Amino acid sequence: MRIGVLTGGGDAPGLNAVIRAVTKSLIHQGGAEVVGIEDGYLGLIERRVRPLDWRAVSGIGALGGTLLRTNNRVSPLSYQGRDRRDEVLAYARELGLDGLVAIGGDGTMSIADALNRHGLPTVGVPKTIDNDIAHVERSLGFDTAVTTVTDSLDRVQTTGESHGRVMIVETMGRNAGWLALEAGVAAAADIILIPEIEYDVARVAAVCREREARQRFTVICVAEGARARGADVTVQRRVEDSPEPVRLGGVADVLMAQLTPHVSSEVRTTILGHVQRGGAPTPSDRVLGTLLGDAGAALVLSGAWGHMVSLEQGRTGQVPLDSVANRTRTVPGDHPLLLCARRIGISLGDG
Template identity: 60%
Template sequence: MRVGVLTGGGDCPGLNAVIRAVTKSLIHHGRCEVIGIEDGFDGLMSDPPRVRPLDWDGVSGILHTGGTILGTSNSANPLRDEATTRQVARNARELGLDMLVVIGGDGTMSLAHGLQRRIGLECIGVPKTIDNDIANCERSFGFDTAVATATEGLRRIESTAYSHHRVMIVETMGRHAGWLALESGMAAGADIILLPEIDFDLGSIIERCRERERRQRYTIICIGEGAKETGASLTVREHVAGSPEPMRLGGVANVLRERLQPHLKSEVRATVLGHLQRGGDPTPFDRVLATRFGHHAAELVIAGASGRMVTLQCGAIGSVAMSDVANVQRTVPVDHDLVVTGRDIGICFGER
């Protein structure tokens, strides 16, 4: 068999660990030649396609490094028009691909599922996202590292907050899912956590900040980029035409700062963590999880189980149909145990 491997969407700690595990597992079984597709689906859309061989030595020593040795793209859309899709089909035939291992988030899984339906390209998916929002998967690699990074950012901000008696707003990534804001906010001891799943009431936040002005003289607010005030619209940073995810969120922390400042004595400052959350070496947890995912993807390849995505459910590695993942997002239930816990220990979620 000839197996292609690509990384799609935003970069993420642990991608190289998956590439390493997939490649070494397939080589170990002695059944496959492995090639890397460069820059995500963009490499498969190009004429000629951009590829490189992946061998044992080529993927050694990359377990602990962030980013992806293959490069990636979060704007390449192989289904954007008929001509592009035909080019992808032609490249897949010329490369002799029997199977394509696609490492990415929900958008990447949707594209892979579409390619399998449209041109018959056999695909195996590996879930990757710092947002932890892939359906039917309780934990994706990259999330643990992002939570650790965001938590450290919040803790560093806190030292400035209590020194200057400020309200400090820290914005995390996560798009329409609040997992990153929820777990990093909980881990850092944030006073207010605002999630995309729970529209916030400005009056409730003002009330909590004023209470802390009287009692502890500073407040830490952790807000997910997809959060919004009741009755308001999402804060959109930019639109990228032709991208699988054309609406890029960001900047809600600054919007909230402007809304809060007139009502408080404390100075209000906003920090957007941005791509800092994507970078750096993966945590040990993510290295191990990514390795387990990559190994199971190789097992699915050898078994010929195309159209499946590796998953983690109830602590066990398995797989689900890619059709059950495509175009679906896993968001935080408003009655999730972490939300309930947070309410009981005095965290404000912006509810009236």
């Protein structure tokens, strides 16, 4: 058996733990030969691969980034104006691949589903710091990102308290608020704004003024996909010929402009950006990456092509790729952590 492995979409802490576990499990259990595809799906188009043997993946679980590198702008379904699926399939056959393990988020899974239907047997392993993949209750990379955001919120609180400022910290998350919600609760943010709940500028300003009179400073954690009531999301830029053409970002600056006329305090913003993706994974993400990678190898060895590893109620399982492709797992209004935030007095900007 000869299996290809790639990492697609944005990077996430813990990817190397997945690569290690997939490779070692396939070698140890199935005697397989493993081929690493470099730069995500671009490697299948531009023919860039490397062998992954036992030694190549040893000692990488604690490293950030991805040994194979990745790409979030390339899809074989449409690359430089052409459908490249036939070329990819021909190259996979030339390599002698019996199948492919694609590690990534919902965009990566949608491409994996298309390739599987086109004749390249594929399984998926989920990862994203956004925690927004369907059928995955805690995604790879999320714990590390929460740790990074929490540390950042802790740091801006001390400077905000020293100067009596409103401190706004913007997180990633696209159209899901998991990262802002969990880090905001962990760091005891005063206001948490997420995409699932449109915020009222007047209410947010009122909370800031209340705190000016009482504690002088306010910490706001805002997800990049959050928006004021009746407004659109803030788009940083658009990237043509990309599976994710709309890139969000800049809502913190929008919120600063909205609040400044209504509060006495100086308002400052910090947009964390890609620092949330970087650095070594937490022990939790190293363990989760190992668990998910081994589960991905198990799908290959059982012939469960066209499926992705799921994680529900603390157990790994499998779901069809097409049940994950192009779907977003958002924060439900009755989620226990959301309700907890309200009960302990954290404002969600809606009343």
